Amino acid sequence: MIEHTSIKSLLKGEVKAPQNVVVKGWVRTIRNSKNVNFIALNDGSTILNIQLVIAAGTDAFVICEQISTGACIRAEGLLVDSQGKNQSVEIQCNNIEVYGHSDPEKYPLQKKGHTLEFLREIAHLRPRTNTFGAIFRIRHNMAFAIHQFFHQKGFFYMHSPIITGSDAEGAGEMFKVTTLSLENPPRTNDGSINYMEDFFGKATNLTVSGQLEAELGALALGNVYTFGPTFRAENSNTPRHLAEFWMIEPEMAFYDINDNMDLAEEMLKYLINFALENCKDDLEFLNQMYDKELIERLKSVTAKTFKRLTYTDAVEILEKNNKEFEFKVSWGTDLQKEHENYLVTHFGGPVILTNYPKQIKAFYMKQNEDGKTVRAMDVLFPWIGEIIGGSQREDNYDKLYARITEMGVDEDELWWYLDTRKFGSCPHSGFGLGFERLMLFVTGMTNIRDVIPFPRTPKNAEF
């Protein structure tokens, strides 16, 4: 049986003092003096440490000589109401066992105040810092809240495949999956690589999106969502792009683009409220250390109605400001970060843009009657830019087929997707929320490498 109590539950008063308790965790600091030693112990259950008070004359006091920052220990003693004003309870510790020593000369987290850049280089140890403990606890809470949100709404969690033969976004930015020899691959008569001999008997890649499979689910189960890793081999070394990121993709039968926007707005507000209610200590820490406006910003977004407007109206606003942009805007251009920021500032909060030109969006989006635009929607957030991308889907077989051919998408890879438009097709919609973009917003971090435990970016796959 587990003999120890989590530090979180001790500090929350779930165990009545005075009482004998056991805690296990990692030493954050140790202060030695002649009569008494103090250890601040953290076990990851909360950002807060519990104070161990070790009096001279006890066995534990002698063992303290071997203990330094980073060591892992088991501590036993009497939980008492604390004398100091910084903590509610502390432990008068009479027994310590060292599970793992930590060499004070070599432990990289000896001092406080390391830069985030430095901590990225020691991603194996950075979870032990206050900052990354906070971020990863919030990350867990957001993942949990996503499942709770959809479950409460009667959505089903569907697992889309990670290895696929199709390019869901039609952007061609895929990592190949193969067991063929790179030095000497089998070739066909015309000299090209013979994927018939590959593991799956065809060319495959890591998925860029679970959407196409989610659509198959929606056309049977009604409302579904996927939540899994996605991979993009785009060589963009920016603070907002990862080569491996997690995406939440709900897909809903009988939803039009307006229902889709309503759901996206409701979900984002739910998630942010969940963080405000359930991650208080961690958010307060991040607010204090990194971003004094974080909590206010989170609250303000949940209180606002997201501004909705068409791409065409947005371009009109942006064109008036063209002289200040590095990339000039005119109807048909893809919007850059600077334009998204401008719109969000202009409207003082989140913005949802709809009806984009079809040439800058994916093949599956529902075409509007004007022949020029598609029923796309992007949700733009303060600080982040695009946090969600989605659309109503083209449910008409002929129109979808025409678009696939027009855009040169490989129809042989998508026969099953096209099939759903032949058998019981229906209006449906969905979107994709970038999980790490959400995490950037909720934590106030400015680099996406700092909100995922082990970031994958160009030239970086350590750990």
Ligand code: 4AD
């Ligand atoms: O806009 P995207 O490319 O849309 C899709 O993949 C659709 N299949 C979604 C759907 O309709 N089911 O990506 C969706 C979101 C973006 O808005 C962004 O938040 C995030 O995924 N994203 C990235 N996040 C981190 N790193 C990258 N390289 C990302 N690319 C997209």
Ligand code: MG
């Ligand atoms: Mg997008």
